[in-house]
Amino acid sequence: MKTFDELYDELLDRARTRPEGSSTVAALDAGIHAQGKKIIEEAGEVWLAAEHESDDELSEEISQLLYRLQVVMVARGLTPQDVYRYL
Numbered sequence: 001m002k003t004f005d006e007l008y009d010e011l012l013d014r015a016r017t018r019p020e021g022s023s024t025v026a027a028l029d030a031g032i033h034a035q036g037k038k039i040i041e042e043a044g045e046v047w048l049a050a051e052h053e054s055d056d057e058l059s060e061e062i063s064q065l066l067y068r069l070q071v072v073m074v075a076r077g078l079t080p081q082d083v084y085r086y087l
Ligand SMILES: N=c1c2ncn([C@@H]3O[C@H](COP(=O)(O)OP(=O)(O)OP(=O)(O)O)[C@@H](O)[C@H]3O)c2ncn1[C@@H]1O[C@H](COP(=O)(O)O)[C@@H](O)[C@H]1O
Pocket: 010, 011, 014, 021, 022, 023, 024, 025, 063, 064, 067, 068
């Protein structure tokens, strides 16, 4: 179990250390266009899960969307604080 901020710190560390087999390193290397497509894909899955699936399945889809948003944050050099100031 981890918080949004803890996941962000983990992804930042992956970007810096580039460990073998990291999904995050692969996603960062794929570029902003591919990262954006993943956001759209996961957002669609959240929508479908909200209409048709269980709370557990919806929670998992939301976690994947949060992850994909964080990949773009890391790629663009945004911190959680950059985002929180608009909440
Ligand atoms: N929370 C996530 C996470 N959510 C989703 N994903 C990635 O998204 C994939 C699932 O998304 P899809 O439904 O698109 O699956 P897919 O179509 O089969 O995947 P692709 O073929 O498109 O890669 C997973 O296989 C992961 O590659 C994640 N990858 C990593 N994390 C967390 O990020 C941290 C760093 O992970 P690594 O960079 O892999 O070390 C760890 O805490 C992980 O738990």
